[in-house]
Amino acid sequence: MTYKIYGRNLTLYLCYMRKIAIILLLTLFTVEARADEIDRLMRLRPSHIPYLPYRKSDNIAYLQTPFSKAQIVREINTEILKNKERIHAIHLVYTRFKEVDSFNQPRLNYFRFKELEKKYPELFKLKKVHWKVLEQHKAKTKKTASNYFHGFVIYLKNEIPTKRIESTLTIVEDILDSYKDSIIVIPPSRRIKVKRRRIGTGIYYPRSNAKRKKGITYYKPGIWGRREKTYLKKDTTVLWEVPEKRMNIGSFNTQNLKNIDVYRTLQKIPKGKHPIVITDITGSMAPYSAEVMLWVKNQPRMRHDARFIFFNDGNNEPDHYKKLGKTGGIYQSNSTNYDSIFSCMRKTMLLGQGGLPPENYCEAIMKGIQWYPDTDTVIVVADMNASASDILLASKIKKPVNIILAGGQEKMSVPQDYTEICSLTGGYLFFKGLRIDPKKIKKQNRTFLGSSYVIKKGGRIEKI
Secondary structure: OHHHHHHHHHHHOOOOOOOOHHHHHHHHHHHHHHHHHHHHOOOOOOOEEOOOOOOOOOOEEEEEOOOOOOOEEEEHHHHHHHHHEEEEEEEEEOOOOOOOOOOOOOHHHHHHHHHHHHHHHHHHHHHOOOEEEEEOEEEEEEEHHHOOOOOEEEEEEEOHHHHHHHHHHHHHHHHHHEEOOEEEOOOEEEEEOOOOEEEEEEEEEEEHHHHHHOOOEEOOOOOOOOEEEEEEEEEEEEEEEEEEEEEEEEEEOOOOOOOOOHHHHHOOOOOOOOOEEEEEEOOOHHHHHHHHHHHHHOOOHHHOOOOOEEOOOOOOHHHHHHOOOOOOEEEEEEEOOOHHHHHHHHHHHHHOOOOOOOEEEEEEEEHHHHHHHOOOOOOEEEEOOOOEOOHHHHOOOOEEEEEEEEEEOOOOEEEEEEEHHHHHOOOEEOOOOOOHHHHHHHHHOOOEEOOOEEEEEEEEEEEE
């Protein structure tokens, strides 16, 4: 009996000890893994910057430490760290300035990493996080260095809530579903020029009234210069002629649109045989994307001839990580089917909504030409309130680019980057359906756009 009880207790004891051993091993493994991670981070080569300015953002958290100390004394916006899946980058920031030459900066960095580990150990378990060490070199005195930020900056992806994007897409879909087809017939027209001239009959009247009354006529003018009988002939010359046209002027619900200028411009703009239509879908461009899709929906010929590209400026990549010419977020539709083109736009919108206003326009244009080298015209639907973040690439674009300016109010200026792109490539700007020659903006004090607007030197547009 005693032996059985002892055996049972021994079995329980062994199970208990095995669990403790497993826990200890897991703990040791985790500690060792974290130690390895910190060792890896200590080998990172510092990037040099003048100083790091503080920027308030819903996507940035700060863990501040004092100058030359490791303790975290202040936390700013750290509630966003609950969204661990959105954490994109963690930067350790310090200042190069030293009070004494013997100061050991790597040792201080190590203890700062250890301090971060105590506060937020889960950060060291995250995968695909960009760690960086930034050394500020502008400070030359302790007072200046003390005023700089020291510690950790944690960046989240520029992610817009899915509900908000879905709401935007619902607006777009409602506009598209409200469309009602309507066709008008424009009759043929032409302009003619009429010339009148008198033609001689070879019959001459006598000079005597008495003979004329008797109906006497001659076939020679005679020596007295008889008057020849003539008649009036009209010659008609056609100067120009326009054949009959059928125009699709479909109507749709414009409640969620400020105007339909993009839609109208796309109907009129010269397109060539194989145009590329590139649409910016970032931020507030959703209503104008709807206008593009309305045009696509009702232009079966253009769905066959044109190629459609949408871009979102980097798939929510944080702005400071976007590289010139490699920002990404550019998607193409190779289909002539409307639903497939709309699906491409929807996917692009769900994957990103951009960050700061400058967008990767030149990269999108270059990528489009790379995908479709036989294109003859590039049409870009661009945000008038933005600009090109990669204007340095504009000189590499070898196809004419026409830019349709979407958005903007009266007394707005045409972004200089757009003017430069069109000028370098031999294209034009389009504002409210009016064509703007970019070269005239630089040369003339003002250029009239139809009867409603004038564009002044420098690119400022004003209503007349």
